[in-house]
Amino acid sequence: MRKSSIVGTGSYIPKRVLTNADLEKMVDTSDEWITTRTGIKERRIVDKDEAASDLAYKASIKAMEAANIKPEELDMIIVATITPDMIFPATACVLQEKLGVRKIAAFDLEVACSGFLYGISIASQFIATGMYDTILIVAAEVLSKIVDWQDRNTCVLFADGAGAVVLKPFEDGNQIISSCLGADGEGADLVGVPAGGSRLPASLETVRSRQHYMKMNGNGLFKEAVKAMVQAADISLQKGGLTYKDIDFFIPHQANIRIIKAVAKRMGLSMDKVCINLDRYGNMSAASVAVALDEAVREKRIKRGDKILLTCFGGGLSWASLVIEW
Numbered sequence: 001m002r003k004s005s006i007v008g009t010g011s012y013i014p015k016r017v018l019t020n021a022d023l024e025k026m027v028d029t030s031d032e033w034i035t036t037r038t039g040i041k042e043r044r045i046v047d048k049d050e051a052a053s054d055l056a057y058k059a060s061i062k063a064m065e066a067a068n069i070k071p072e073e074l075d076m077i078i079v080a081t082i083t084p085d086m087i088f089p090a091t092a093c094v095l096q097e098k099l100g101v102r103k104i105a106a107f108d109l110e111v112a113c114s115g116f117l118y119g120i121s122i123a124s125q126f127i128a129t130g131m132y133d134t135i136l137i138v139a140a141e142v143l144s145k146i147v148d149w150q151d152r153n154t155c156v157l158f159a160d161g162a163g164a165v166v167l168k169p170f171e172d173g174n175q176i177i178s179s180c181l182g183a184d185g186e187g188a189d190l191v192g193v194p195a196g197g198s199r200l201p202a203s204l205e206t207v208r209s210r211q212h213y214m215k216m217n218g219n220g221l222f223k224e225a226v227k228a229m230v231q232a233a234d235i236s237l238q239k240g241g242l243t244y245k246d247i248d249f250f251i252p253h254q255a256n257i258r259i260i261k262a263v264a265k266r267m268g269l270s271m272d273k274v275c276i277n278l279d280r281y282g283n284m285s286a287a288s289v290a291v292a293l294d295e296a297v298r299e300k301r302i303k304r305g306d307k308i309l310l311t312c313f314g315g316g317l318s319w320a321s322l323v324i325e326w
């Protein structure tokens with residue numbers, strides 16, 4: 001079975017900055033509350049006419065440039081998103097058209113915040129079997145368009161951004177060592193968008209009652225997040241024959257600084273090994289870890305031979321963890 005290698009990373013962050021001070025003017029909140037309870041200081045928000053595929057395109061171009069490959073070399077495109085351009089067709093097909101590469105496999109993956117790591121893990125199976133050689137995995141989120149800007153419980157947390165990687169069979173350089181994927185539908189009601197699907201189709205009433213916006217039970221998620229992230233990381237490390245002592249750099253999902261600190265503490269990892277971008281970008285769901293990985297690579301925070309742990313948790317409930325030797 002062939003191992004997989006990340007041969008290029010890219011990301012795109014919208015220009016428009018929304019600070020905690022801006023949010024103070026929109027809902028009953030304060031910079032002090034947001035900073036101490038979440039760690040977020042500011043986040044990026046798209047323009048009115050920007051959609052997930054626009055962000056995905058920009059991140060993909062950068063990842064392909066870094067990988068030194070042309071779109072026509074791609075065998076498959078996976079887009080992880082909970083904010084697709086529309087319910088269907090898949091944003092991955094829209095992206096395929098934008099990239100000017102036709103007829104290759106393209107599909108969306110809807111696993112909330114865990115989508116990017118699910119995507120890499122799925123793609124690596126196609127590489128392992130020899131079915132495909134060059135796969136683009138993109139996480140693109142425009143959460144500002146499903147957040148209720150009147151709900152202070154959620155609107156201070158979520159934001160927009162995209163990150164991408166190109167995966168190829170391992171030859172030289174980094175290699176994916178192991179992964180763990182999981183889900184627990186018992187927690188499905190903890191976070192989601194109730195209306196607009198087949199259970200509660202769009203109607204005047206669903207719009208009036210704001211059911212097309214994200215609803216979240218923050219406290220319930222907090223406890224589950226810490227538990228699930230540690231368990232997923234434990235399993236991925238065990239599979240790779242490693243322990244937390246071997247880990248040089250940890251990229252956790254960026255939901256809340258208190259979740260990240262609790263997770264790192266249980267793992268026995270010092271915070272200088274932990275990648276944080278939520279202070280600048282908030283929670284970008286699947287894109288959070290993707291953007292963090294790209295920035296860490298470009299800033300050379302990750303060095304050849306480093307053992308990297310990436311761990312996510314999100315709606316579904318879902319979780320995923322990946323170990324990479326860089």
Ligand code: COA
Pocket residue numbers: 028029030033034037038113152153154156191216217218219221222225255256283313314315
């Ligand atoms: N500004 C000011 N006050 C706020 C607020 C805001 N933006 N949002 C909530 N509050 C209030 C609440 O109304 C509550 O007030 P009350 O005690 O008068 O009812 C109080 O702050 C405490 O709320 P609580 O929910 O207990 O706060 P918390 O410390 O648990 O933090 C979250 C809330 C959402 C930040 C935190 O629970 C969290 O990050 N959860 C995980 C979220 C997550 O991972 N979501 C996505 C999955 S990827």
